[in-house]
Amino acid sequence: MFSIEVTNLKKSYGSSLKAVDNISFNVEHGEVFGLLGPNGAGKTTTIEIMEGLRARDSGNVKILGLDPWKDGYEVHKKIGVIPQDFTFFEKTTPKEAIDYYADLFNVKVDANAILKEVLLVEEKNHVFENLSGGQKQKMGLALSLVNSPDILFLDEPTTGLDPNARRAIWEVIRRLKTKGKTIILTTHYLDEAQQLSDRVAIMDHGHIVAMGTTEEIIQQYGSGERLEIHGSQQLTDYINANTELSGEYDTDTEIISIPLKKKIDMLAALAAAEQSGMKWGEIQTHQDSLEDVFIKLINEPLSEQEEEIETKTNKKGHR
Amino acid sequence: MVSLKRISVDFKVFSIGYLRNKFGLFFGLIFPVVLILIFGAIFSGGTGTINVYAQNQDTGAFGQNIGNQFLTALNESSTIKVITVDVSENFQDYLATHSVADGIVIPTNFTENYILEKQVNITVYGSPASSTSEIVMGTVNGYSNYFNLQRFNGTMIIGLTSATVNTKQTAYIDFLIPGLIGFSILTNPMFSLVNITADYKKNKLFKQLSLTPLTKIEWLIAKVLFYIALSVAGFLLMVGIGVFLFEAHITLSLWLIPFLFLGPLLFASLGMLVGTVAKNPETAGVIGNIVTFPMMFLAGTFFPIDIMPGYLQSIAHALPLFYVTEGLNNVMVYNNRSNALIDVTVLGIITLVIFVLAVKLFKWKED
Numbered sequence: 001m002f003s004i005e006v007t008n009l010k011k012s013y014g015s016s017l018k019a020v021d022n023i024s025f026n027v028e029h030g031e032v033f034g035l036l037g038p039n040g041a042g043k044t045t046t047i048e049i050m051e052g053l054r055a056r057d058s059g060n061v062k063i064l065g066l067d068p069w070k071d072g073y074e075v076h077k078k079i080g081v082i083p084q085d086f087t088f089f090e091k092t093t094p095k096e097a098i099d100y101y102a103d104l105f106n107v108k109v110d111a112n113a114i115l116k117e118v119l120l121v122e123e124k125n126h127v128f129e130n131l132s133g134g135q136k137q138k139m140g141l142a143l144s145l146v147n148s149p150d151i152l153f154l155d156e157p158t159t160g161l162d163p164n165a166r167r168a169i170w171e172v173i174r175r176l177k178t179k180g181k182t183i184i185l186t187t188h189y190l191d192e193a194q195q196l197s198d199r200v201a202i203m204d205h206g207h208i209v210a211m212g213t214t215e216e217i218i219q220q221y222g223s224g225e226r227l228e229i230h231g232s233q234q235l236t237d238y239i240n241a242n243t244e245l246s247g248e249y250d251t252d253t254e255i256i257s258i259p260l261k262k263k264i265d266m267l268a269a270l271a272a273a274e275q276s277g278m279k280w281g282e283i284q285t286h287q288d289s290l291e292d293v294f295i296k297l298i299n300e301p302l303s304e305q306e307e308e309i310e311t312k313t314n315k316k317g318h319r
Numbered sequence: 320m321v322s323l324k325r326i327s328v329d330f331k332v333f334s335i336g337y338l339r340n341k342f343g344l345f346f347g348l349i350f351p352v353v354l355i356l357i358f359g360a361i362f363s364g365g366t367g368t369i370n371v372y373a374q375n376q377d378t379g380a381f382g383q384n385i386g387n388q389f390l391t392a393l394n395e396s397s398t399i400k401v402i403t404v405d406v407s408e409n410f411q412d413y414l415a416t417h418s419v420a421d422g423i424v425i426p427t428n429f430t431e432n433y434i435l436e437k438q439v440n441i442t443v444y445g446s447p448a449s450s451t452s453e454i455v456m457g458t459v460n461g462y463s464n465y466f467n468l469q470r471f472n473g474t475m476i477i478g479l480t481s482a483t484v485n486t487k488q489t490a491y492i493d494f495l496i497p498g499l500i501g502f503s504i505l506t507n508p509m510f511s512l513v514n515i516t517a518d519y520k521k522n523k524l525f526k527q528l529s530l531t532p533l534t535k536i537e538w539l540i541a542k543v544l545f546y547i548a549l550s551v552a553g554f555l556l557m558v559g560i561g562v563f564l565f566e567a568h569i570t571l572s573l574w575l576i577p578f579l580f581l582g583p584l585l586f587a588s589l590g591m592l593v594g595t596v597a598k599n600p601e602t603a604g605v606i607g608n609i610v611t612f613p614m615m616f617l618a619g620t621f622f623p624i625d626i627m628p629g630y631l632q633s634i635a636h637a638l639p640l641f642y643v644t645e646g647l648n649n650v651m652v653y654n655n656r657s658n659a660l661i662d663v664t665v666l667g668i669i670t671l672v673i674f675v676l677a678v679k680l681f682k683w684k685e686d
Contacts, residue, residue, distance in 0.1 A: 053526050053684050076530050087522040091336035103328040104531040127339065 009059035021206035034197030043186040080144030090129040101146040134165025222288030230281035329541035377429035386425040420446035497647035504582035508546035516594025517603035529683035546583035592677040614640040
């Protein structure tokens with residue numbers, strides 16, 4: 001059984017902005033599922049519909065077999081959530097916040113154990129407003145764990161954090177994964193998705209444009225492995241003429257790029273280069289990263305300015 | 320189902336947070352007390368006597384000094400305190416250097432003229448800009464008449480007895496205490512809820528709370544209970560200071576309870592309503608001030624509305640806070656229960672409307 005089933009989900013804001021346009025996916029139990037995409041792609045809308053915070057226009061959503069909008073109360077008992085830009089009561093400490101949530105959910109928890117789990121023991125008595133960005137996110141994580149949820153929704157949990165704080169959050173997420181929690185993670189950091197997710201879905205303008213493990217996506221949409229040799233146009237011609245390979249020469253970088261069907265093709269290329277008697281330099285192999293594929297898929301990568309506009313329209317739609 | 324446990328849990332966290340916020344604590348409890356101390360000191364006791372500088376140039380005659388008798392009599396009046404200025408001083412310069420307007424000069428041959436029944440004038444210095452000058456003039460005039468009558472062995476036939484409507488005398492402080500209690504019943508929940516509601520909405524904190532079993536009604540009730548507790552604390556503090564420091568006359572009765580209960584409920588709901596309908600915290604702050612400020616001054620907090628012109632009194636009757644302050648006055652000062660009942664009824668209806676509206680319009684989640 002799937003933890004999450006989303007079928008033909010649609011949501012528009014106003015008449016023009018289709019935030020989510022007919023998307024479907026399933027998430028297995030214990031899986032870390034990454035929702036990737038540029039700002040304004042529809043990630044937060046999707047996640048909020050799954051959390052039962054937002055009504056959908058059409059389509060089906062099942063969270064542990066329940067409808068999150070109609071059975072919100074039951075669903076909320078079984079899920080944990082960190083919203084984007086998590087905030088809390090300014091003058092409340094992490095320890096108090098955990099006790100508060102535990103009392104609201106009417107469960108008994110060991111606040112210290114939870115704080116330890118999210119690496120926030122030392123700051124447990126600091127009021128929220130005095131915590132750093134990373135510590136605030138950790139407190140959000142801690143609160144999402146209070147009701148021992150089966151599913152965790154993490155909406156951009158590391159946005160705006162410094163590299164160390166990000167890695168600390170990753171560490172916590174990995175630990176939660178080993179405990180068998182199903183985790184839905186939205187992010188626009190590709191390395192984060194690659195590091196943490198079992199599978200990812202790449203969203204753009206309300207659509208899912210690619211879905212699978214990162215390897216699958218790279219294989220399907222990437223250009224495969226290439227051998228790169230620092231050399232000349234003549235050498236390129238020589239290799240193309242004497243092997244079955246077809247290299248391309250970039251005059252700016254002076255690099256010959258040769259797509260490899262099999263690893264052994266590399267030997268043929270190098271043998272030809274050696275045979276030619278021409279000069280050649282550094283060699284390396286290159287494979288498309290998720291980032292290369294992402295940029296290819298989101299065909300026009302958003303400039304900073306466009307991103308801002310996208311975010312604004314998105315926000316307007318949220319009201 | 321509304322859960323008492325969740326209300327008490329939310330109440331506790333909110334109270335701890337509130338007590339840690341020194342700024343809020345200052346405005347919640349200390350500020351009204353400071354106001355009472357300031358207004359109490361300004362208006363109690365000191366108002367009765369006016370300092371008047373007097374120079375007696377009268378040298379006396381026939382073994383008497385009527386000038387001295389006159390000044391002594393003035394000094395014994397309840398309105399004037401005489402401060403004598405030495406004859407060697409130039410009186411006008413003296414008044415100028417001491418920055419005072421009110422003064423009396425009794426001329427050299429005062430006793431002699433008085434006894435010989437010759438016309439003699441006392442000079443009264445005053446300023447048209449000073450409100451005390453007329454009182455000084457009136458008082459001196461009154462005592463002159465009295466001395467004139469005495470000279471011919473006449474008797475005062477018409478006298479004055481001061482009295483007020485009730486059995487006991489009401490002073491400004493008696494009015495000020497219910498007014499300032501009303502002031503804090505208005506400002507504390509109102510400002511706080513406007514701010515919190517707009518802020519939580521912007522920061523998506525409500526969304527987050529909606530993921531817990533806490534409901535919006537429970538959340539609001541917890542806030543209302545907190546502000547009722549704060550109002551009761553403020554009430555006790557202000558009444559205590561009023562009674563012990565300024566000898567205020569206050570009637571305590573169970574009739575106060577509905578006002579201390581409905582007031583915070585009304586203004587917490589109104590604050591939430593403003594925070595809910597405003598687009599962002601900045602607008603919420605502005606709307607909050609527009610709603611709050613007229614009430615702060617026009618609803619009988621710092622001065623009785625009777626002294627205001629008619630149209631302002633009509634406005635006052637349209638302000639919800641008016642029914643809190645008038646009700647408190649009716650109970651605490653005038654002990655007038657039938658009027659207090661009217662105030663409670665009007666207040667109850669306004670509260671119900673605002674509360675229902677606030678709860679209806681206020682949303683945890685978005686569509």
